[in-house]
Amino acid sequence: MKHDSSQNSIRKIHHILADILTDYYQGASSEKVLDYHERDQLVGEFYRESPPAEGIGLAETLAEFRNGILAKSVKTWHPLFMNQMFPGASYPAVLGDCLTSLMNTTLATWEVAPVATIIERNVSEWMAGVLGLPEGSSGIFLPGSSLANLVALTVARNQRLGDRLRQTGLHGRAPAAIVCSQNSHYSIANAANILGIGENHLVRVRTNDCNEMLVDDLVRKVREATAQGIRPFAVVATAGSTVTGCMDPISDIADVCERFDMHLHVDAAFGGAMTFVPEGKKRLHGIERADSVCWDAHKSLHAPLTSTALLFPNADVLKDCFDSGANYLFHPHAGIPPETEDLGRYTPLCGKRFDALKLWILWNAYGTDYFRDFMADRVRLSERFHEMLAKDPDFQPSHKPCTPLQCFRFLPPALSAGNPDEIDRFHRAVREEIIHRGMAFFNIARLNGRDHFRTVLINPLTTLDDLRRLLEDIRSIGQKYLQSGNSGHDSVVPEN
Ligand SMILES: Cc1ncc(COP(=O)(O)O)c(C=O)c1O
Numbered sequence: 001m002k003h004d005s006s007q008n009s010i011r012k013i014h015h016i017l018a019d020i021l022t023d024y025y026q027g028a029s030s031e032k033v034l035d036y037h038e039r040d041q042l043v044g045e046f047y048r049e050s051p052p053a054e055g056i057g058l059a060e061t062l063a064e065f066r067n068g069i070l071a072k073s074v075k076t077w078h079p080l081f082m083n084q085m086f087p088g089a090s091y092p093a094v095l096g097d098c099l100t101s102l103m104n105t106t107l108a109t110w111e112v113a114p115v116a117t118i119i120e121r122n123v124s125e126w127m128a129g130v131l132g133l134p135e136g137s138s139g140i141f142l143p144g145s146s147l148a149n150l151v152a153l154t155v156a157r158n159q160r161l162g163d164r165l166r167q168t169g170l171h172g173r174a175p176a177a178i179v180c181s182q183n184s185h186y187s188i189a190n191a192a193n194i195l196g197i198g199e200n201h202l203v204r205v206r207t208n209d210c211n212e213m214l215v216d217d218l219v220r221k222v223r224e225a226t227a228q229g230i231r232p233f234a235v236v237a238t239a240g241s242t243v244t245g246c247m248d249p250i251s252d253i254a255d256v257c258e259r260f261d262m263h264l265h266v267d268a269a270f271g272g273a274m275t276f277v278p279e280g281k282k283r284l285h286g287i288e289r290a291d292s293v294c295w296d297a298h299k300s301l302h303a304p305l306t307s308t309a310l311l312f313p314n315a316d317v318l319k320d321c322f323d324s325g326a327n328y329l330f331h332p333h334a335g336i337p338p339e340t341e342d343l344g345r346y347t348p349l350c351g352k353r354f355d356a357l358k359l360w361i362l363w364n365a366y367g368t369d370y371f372r373d374f375m376a377d378r379v380r381l382s383e384r385f386h387e388m389l390a391k392d393p394d395f396q397p398s399h400k401p402c403t404p405l406q407c408f409r410f411l412p413p414a415l416s417a418g419n420p421d422e423i424d425r426f427h428r429a430v431r432e433e434i435i436h437r438g439m440a441f442f443n444i445a446r447l448n449g450r451d452h453f454r455t456v457l458i459n460p461l462t463t464l465d466d467l468r469r470l471l472e473d474i475r476s477i478g479q480k481y482l483q484s485g486n487s488g489h490d491s492v493v494p495e496n
Pocket residue numbers: 085143144145146147184185187238240241242267269270296308
């Protein structure tokens with residue numbers, strides 16, 4: 001099979017592609033969230049010992065993709081996909097992602113990506129602007145907030161732990177610590193590991209029932225570490241925590257950081273989009289004092305994975321950390337306006353994808369009003385869902401949502417006095433059956449020591465009726481288990 005990019009063949013393929021996209025978006029509500037198959041069935045169908053010696057052509061390959069790979073994958077754009085913080089991806093942004101691949105450039109250097117460099121800088125500034133960061137704030141795009149957290153903490157370490165750390169490393173220095181809440185994202189622990197700080201020097205601050213950091217405990221832990229000769233140099237505040245979506249008190253944490261000379265990094269991977277609604281803006285108060293902020297457009301702004309901005313009041317701190325002087329690639333010379341500099345000097349990445357384009361296309365096509373209306377609508381949906389749960393005697397919401405994310409438990413009277421571990425198992429079994437039947441896809445998470453259902457409510461297609469239906473499905477499957485448990489078994493729940 002030969003490479004063929006003739007006009008006719010590209011047009012033919014585009015018709016197929018148009019059908020795939022149209023069916024995916026139009027059919028989102030009518031299909032199951034997942035056509036469930038057991039692991040060994042999937043491995044049997046998709047795993048091939050060796051690559052094909054002869055190709056079957058692109059049209060046939062796309063048919064295999066559509067009928068096999070896509071058909072048997074989770075439909076993350078489905079209104080009842082609420083499992084993770086990325087609710088599928090919106091159409092303009094998906095096109096943006098394809099067009100990024102079409103351009104196939106790296107933003108390492110201005111000379112091969114001049115316009116892309118301007119757009120990335122510009123979109124970073126828009127994001128900093130809507131968050132209310134100081135004038136002049138901007139940053140870079142990275143593939144995900146896990147990496148953005150690592151990069152932000154690398155800047156913090158190099159700036160706060162003394163001169164020439166970049167050259168000398170941590171050798172011979174006093175131990176240092178990163179401070180975060182008990183419920184911060186696991187990428188912070190990974191960053192402590194990768195940066196040579198060590199996970200044992202991750203100071204975990206206690207949280208309230210909604211997973212928000214307790215500032216008294218923060219001060220106590222910073223003092224304790226300092227008294228032991230450990231230098232806490234950075235605090236990570238989470239704006240939109242992974243399990244509950246709640247916000248750490250950023251302004252109070254900023255005060256503590258100032259007092260103890262620590263870098264404040266705000267992980268707003270999920271909660272950044274709350275800046276578009278007045279109540280969210282209030283909760284994000286203090287973010288303007290952060291030394292760094294990350295925000296995923298691939299979460300609440302539903303750009304496809306990945307599209308993450310890492311923002312600083314002065315992005316030059318990135319250059320201090322990563323400018324490598326690789327002279328085969330970077331050819332800086334005097335008089336270059338700063339906004340046209342090689343972005344490769346601001347990041348550890350050499351192949352730096354144009355991940356800002358999908359957000360630019362979405363923003364340009366729909367405008368800020370779209371984000372504002374959409375976030376206001378999702379906040380309202382989560383409030384209504386909370387009311388629905390609170391009124392229903394069979395359900396118990398864990399907290400009043402701060403962002404569009406709600407955890408809850410199914411606790412009908414027959415179950416509420418049961419063994420707590422058994423109730424946890426029951427929740428896991430009910431969720432699994434719902435997923436296997438393709439009815440909905442939501443998560444389960446540990447909160448205050450017990451398993452809770454966790455629904456992320458930022459998918460623009462999810463309606464209150466969908467959520468009502470979800471509760472009815474949980475109720476009927478739950479009742480089925482309860483009845484089988486009541487008829488002669490010790491446990492009300494089958495082991496899974
Ligand atoms: C609070 C928080 N920070 C960071 C991340 C990691 O983001 P990413 O998936 O973009 O690496 C997540 C992921 O859900 C998160 O919830």
